Amino acid sequence: LLPALRPRDTILIVDAYDVLLMAPPHVIQQTFDARGEAAILFSAEQGCWPDEELQDAYPSSSSPFRFLNSGVLVGTAEGLHRAAEAICRSFGGPSECIAPGRVEPGPGISDQRCYTWYFLTLGQAAKVVLDDTLRLAISAGGLPPDSCRWAASGALQCLDILLAPAAFHGNGIDGKSTLESLWTHHPAGL
DSSP states (O other), rough: OTTTTTTEEEEEEOOOOSSEOSSSSHHHHHHHHHTTTEEEEEEESSSSSSSSGGGGSSOOOSOOOOOOEEEEEEEEEEHHHHHHHHHHHHHSSSGGGGTTTOSSOSSOOOOOHHHHHHHHHHHHHEEEEEEOOOOOEOOOOTOGGEEEEOOSSSEEEETTTEEOOSEEEEOOOHHHHHHHHHHHTTTTTO
């Protein structure tokens, strides 16, 4: 990583074009810090993508958002560096990542496949956790288009639960449609 970063510095990584940041940096830092000794906190989603056959490999959760989503993640410089080193050491790079249980890379290049491998194989020891409480982000892929709206307070309300996630990730075709609708109707001042 960049030489100017210290091991415990916090880094936020988001997808480039389908993420709406809705909280200031200190709230994202507090969300990360609230997860204790986590080295990396990934957003979570309802669907297991890109390798659906891995659903049963994930830990059970009371939340339907129990699968890793790499569209929004936050971690320490050291934790992210360790993940990158493990992925490069095991596969050489993102185009060669193999899902656990497979012998060949899946179709396309997917950072999410690489991070899923890391989470499912080394995650507990590496202190990698999923944001199944949706405090860091909500991933809209798979949600009905009308499942998210702005509350009168200006907070985002999804699934009839008042949430205050730090980010909204419009992943997938349906998620991008929801993101476009939310942005079109966002409250003044946001």
